[in-house]
Amino acid sequence: MATDTGGEFDGSGLRADVGIGDPQRLLRGIAGLAGFVALWHLVSLAQPAIVLPSPVAVAAEFRGQFASGTMPAALASSVRHWVPGTIAGTGLGVAAGVAFAWSGLLDDVTAPLIRLLRPVPPLALIGFAIAWFGLNHAGAAFIIAVGGFWINFYASYGAVEEVSDDLIDVGRTLGVRGDLDMVRSVVLPASLPGIMTGIRTGLGRCWMLVIAAEIFSVPGVGREILRASNNLRVDRAIAYIFVLSLMYLLVDVAFRAVQRRVLAWQA
Template sequence: MSKKDIELTGPLVLTVKERKKRAKRTSANWSAITLSLVIPILLLAVWSIVTFTELIPSYQLPSPIAVVETIVGLAQDGSLWSHLGITFSRVIIGSLIGTIIAVLLGSVVGFYSKAERLFDPIIQAFKSIPSLAWVPLFILWMGIGEPSKISLIAVGVFFPVYLNMVSGILNVDRKLIEVGKVYGLSHFELVRRIILPATFPSFFTGLRSGLGLGWMFVVAAELMGASQGLGYLLVIGQNSSSPDLIIASIFLFAVVGKCTDWLVKIVENKVLSWRDNSVIGG
């Protein structure tokens, strides 16, 4: 084979290999999606059977069709999008504030032992306070407007992000830091090139946990005199004895919460593409 043939064949070989990799990646993605749908489909089937056979009366557990009709009705009159939008904005703003404060304070506590002895005991004490215990205090301080709701969500997001940030910094392999010092890296370069990348896995774990708590705290936040939001729909469903509206609100919480977690997971996979994941048990 001549040199010209090799030059022509080389790119073709690489293209075939790349196609095989893409096909394998696509097959793995579809397999993961299919597997993730197994339990939801089973739960939906059980739910349908239970309601169709009236093992549980409809005033306690409405059928999936009734819940879907409720969601469609909310979408048609336009109220669904306003409720979703206000709840989503509260969670995002509260999560952003809680995350920023947690990253700043967690970085200081993780880097400096004196700061850990100063701040960590009181933060651990605050962490033990139930979420609903903050509600009357925030209402007293800020009223029933948006600041009190966003503050409550920020409190819920703060603790898991803070704890994982501190843990990630403290668990950085000291050998990597020593290697960086040997190569003459400055303090700033050590943080940027070694400590921060090593902390990202813990940070994203805390962020996903905090975001999940943010969706939980927004329910308590929207019980504080809200006139819009998915939590408000829960209250309306309770007061009007409408189980279809209650379950529709819960379902919407689950779907939107899962979507936000999925988006964070995508960002995590992009940022941590260098990570060597271990799969135990296949």
């Protein structure tokens, strides 16, 4: 069994006394990143630039795209459909997951439809997005929302299902009456860790879906990646991939800070 001396865990499964500012963890992370870049550089020496450009070439392309204004404009465009798509997919997914898991009637009525629609990938809905919304941000947001919905739906559904019957009985003993009061006072607080884990996973999935959402010529980072790939500009494609990675990192760090604060009562 691996041991970890970097800190203890609180009740939410998150490190309670360390974060990205912890010196030991920060040094480990820097060492791992440096090792990856070094390996990448060594491998690129044996490959033509069209197959695998060096880190230096990618960094130069990154600076060029950023300085020209192309990269900031593409990122701003992606954010315009990532934000509404993520909010819609997350909100609807959490609400539906909680409602269907708590209500046996809703679960029975919708189970066949859920099983029918769940295997449909967001890419298969591009034609519907174009027909319903057009080649614009709304169509891209729809694709992102569909992908984010299912992750949050199943995470919330599973979290509510795992709420202990004993806990619900205690709530009734303490005077909690009615489904809405029970969900608000007992079920949601007890299932919140699982729900927030689903939200965090969904945030990353929605950034991944930016590329799929922009496959039908909606401006953004995804379209720049596709254009670069079609023109065999691997260095440019990797530079824009790093943009998506950096955006996800920023969002994930911010969400983890919120998650710790919201779940601090579990410690």
